[in-house]
Each structure stands twice: as structure tokens, then as C-alpha cells.
Amino acid sequence: xxxxxxxxxxxxxxxxxxxxxxxxxxxxxxxxxxxxxxxxxxxxxxxxxxxxxxxxxxxxxxxxxxxxxxxxxxxxxxxxxxxxxxxxxxxxxxxxxxxxxxxxxxxxxxxxxxxxxxxxxxxxxxxxxxxxxxxxxxxxxxxxxxxxxxxxxxxxxxxxxxxxxxxxxxxxxxxxxxxxxxxxxxxxxxxxxxxxxxxxxxxxxxxxxxxxxxxxxxxxxxxxxxxxxxxxxxxxxxxxxxxxxxxxxxxxxxxxxxxxxxxxxxxxxxxxxxxxxxxxxxxxxxxxxxxxxxxxxxxxxxxxxxxxxxxxxxxxxxxxxxxxx
Amino acid sequence: xxxxxxxxxxxxxxxxxxxxxxxxxxxxxxxxxxxxxxxxxxxxxxxxxxxxxxxxxxxxxxxxxxxxxxxxxxxxxxxxxxxxxxxxxxxxxxxx
Numbered sequence: 559x560x561x562x563x564x565x566x567x568x569x570x571x572x573x574x575x576x577x578x579x580x581x582x583x584x585x586x587x588x589x590x591x592x593x594x595x596x597x598x599x600x601x602x603x604x605x606x607x608x609x610x611x612x613x614x615x616x617x618x619x620x621x622x623x624x625x626x627x628x629x630x631x632x633x634x635x636x637x638x639x640x641x642x643x644x645x646x647x648x649x650x651x652x653x654x655x656x657x658x659x660x661x662x663x664x665x666x667x668x669x670x671x672x673x674x675x676x677x678x679x680x681x682x683x684x685x686x687x688x689x690x691x692x693x694x695x696x697x698x699x700x701x702x703x704x705x706x707x708x709x710x711x712x713x714x715x716x717x718x719x720x721x722x723x724x725x726x727x728x729x730x731x732x733x734x735x736x737x738x739x740x741x742x743x744x745x746x747x748x749x750x751x752x753x754x755x756x757x758x759x760x761x762x763x764x765x766x767x768x769x770x771x772x773x774x775x776x777x778x779x780x781x782x783x784x785x786x787x788x789x790x791x792x793x794x795x796x797x798x799x800x801x802x803x804x805x806x807x808x809x810x811x812x813x814x815x816x817x818x819x820x821x822x823x824x825x826x827x828x829x830x831x832x833x834x835x836x837x838x839x840x841x842x843x844x845x846x847x848x849x850x851x852x853x854x855x856x857x858x859x860x861x862x863x864x865x866x867x868x869x870x871x872x873x874x875x876x877x878x879x880x881x882x883x
Numbered sequence: 884x885x886x887x888x889x890x891x892x893x894x895x896x897x898x899x900x901x902x903x904x905x906x907x908x909x910x911x912x913x914x915x916x917x918x919x920x921x922x923x924x925x926x927x928x929x930x931x932x933x934x935x936x937x938x939x940x941x942x943x944x945x946x947x948x949x950x951x952x953x954x955x956x957x958x959x960x961x962x963x964x965x966x967x968x969x970x971x972x973x974x975x976x977x978x979x
Binding site for chain 1: 938941942943944945946948949950
């Protein structure tokens, strides 16, 4: 196992050095105009993917395409570094974007959004081909979406098809089914204890957020995702209104006061957990996990700053949004 | 790794057995044991170097693939485990 990751982690650590530093992000936020923001970007490693974004008359569409291209290229490069058992782990980590994309597709189809809107919300990473996601975004109902994703949608596409065939059509039900399938696969693919601990933390966070969402409504154990440190009993207790949890790291989520605040805190908690796993799992998948997370955050921040600059939002407001992102 | 240790132990014991059979003279036995020790000093040093360089080499190849300008720095890290073989040589000559 150690030998698998010696080469991969060395390359990924070098790639981490090309991520934008806080100083560069601050420079981008401080840019006086959108054109200056693009100039700042053109002085970073992102420049090789900027392409049409810097052309005369280019707008947010071109910027989004450029940032998406960069994320896609970097993720594919990381996937390409791994082979054998390590590849299974890396692919599982990358499949997290499949999970997010399929959830976005399900949400979009159930709320009747246009295919263009749905496509704009997808992350161009993961193991599902972009063409399959585009075809899925054109679905008019959940059944046709599940049918499209059952071919080319990987194990999550098959899980969606199975769930829809068995009569599941509520958004939360579908989302929890996908989560259950993803974390089952991820935990079985994870070989190291550090990665397992991180995934268990993600499961705990997911369960707490679901429990908070269920408060005041119908509480059911079918929304519980196994694999974390919280038991089904803990989940039902939290959903019932109890704010006590044995793990002190998770306590702030329950005391957040609102679901939005709990989501922000959960992201910070997982960022910290990813950093910890990267430091303790130097010869395992932790370094890759942390890098992919950092890259995703970098692209999300650049999108946010780009929008702010395009519409002339003051720098302080952008900084505040970045803090909440 | 365990298999390797077992093989080395068997070879060492076999050598001792042969040495004992070959001569009863204690000087000859001491000379034989010294030869085994010298062989082990160099051999085990080389095995340790191999294991260390295998891992460092993989990481160094990764770093060099991303940043070719770090080749010199990686080369230094790569050759550091060679000191184990040098110590083995020193042990070998001391025992000779």
C-alpha cells in the first residue's frame, strides 16, 4: 500500500504547490475591475486553461468554462497517476462529484428546472462522462433520468435506477439512498484507517444535517446513513430535538442555531478533517483527498470572486461571502 | 521480509555447521564466523539501502515529474541511504 502512494503523493504534493495562495486570492478580490481580475488569474497556473475567458467581450460563461476545464484537467491528471488498488480508492474519492452531480440532476428534474440551469450547476469532475450528464440533464422526469444514468452513470446511476424502480420519488429519499450507496462503496474501497475515519466523519456530518432538516417533520430511520460513529438511535434522538452528542467535534453543528450555519460549520469541520488526514496519512489516500478538496474550494472561490467582479460587488462583500462559502 | 530473514538465518546456520564440520580448530571457527559477520554487514546494509531507495526513488520520480528542476535535490535524498552500504563496507573491512 505504501509503495502505491509514494509516487502518487509526491506528485500530488507538488501539484498542491500550484494551488492559489491566500495572497493571490486576496489580490483577485482586490482587483478594481473584472478585466483586472482576469489579469490576476492570467498570472497564476490557471492561465493555461483561461482560453476564451480573456477574449474581447467574454463573460461569465467563458470564465465558468475555463475554471471547469481546469478542475476537470487536474482531476483527470490525479486519476491518471493511480493504478491498481490505489486507483480504486482514488476513483471512489472522485466519485464524490458523481454523487453531487446526480443529486443536482435529481433536484433539477424534480423542481422542473431547464436543462441549461441544471447543467450550470454540475461540477465537471467525477467518473461519469460529461455527455452522459448532458443527456441526463435533458430528462423530463425522474424515471427517464434514472434510465439514462443506469447506463454510463456508474454504481450511483444503477443505485438511482433501483431506487426509482422500487417507487422512491421524494427528493430526500433519493438523496439518502444515493448517500447510503456512495458511503457503502467508499468505506469498502478504503484500505487505510485514516481514510475510513475521514469518511466516517463525513457520514456523521451528513446524518446530523439530515436530522436537523427532519426536525419538526416526520422522523424515520430510513434517512440514516450507516458507516459513521453515530448510531441510528443517536440519529433519531437528534432528529427528535436532542442537542447532545458524544463526539465533542460534532457538538457545534447541533448548537449552530440554523441549518445554513450548520452547513457552513460542517464544511469547516470537513476541511480540517481533510487537512488532518493528509498529514497523518502521508503514504495513503489522505493526501489525494485533501488536494481534491482544496482544488474544488479554489475553483468555487474563483467562480464567486469572478461573479462579484463581473457585477461590481465591493471587495468586502465578496470577502464575507468567501468566508461563508 | 520474514521469508528473507528465514533464508538468511538458514544460510548462516548452515555456514556455521559447515565450518564446524570442516575444522575443529577454534581459530578456523573464529575466522569463519568473522567471514559470516562481514557478509551479513554488507548484505544487510545493501538490503536496507534497497528498501529505502525503493521508496525514496518512487517519491523522487514523482517530484521530478512535476518539477524537473528539483532533480539535483532529489538525487541527494536518493543517495543518502547509500551510507548504509558504506557502513556495511566499514564493518566488512573491520572484520576482515
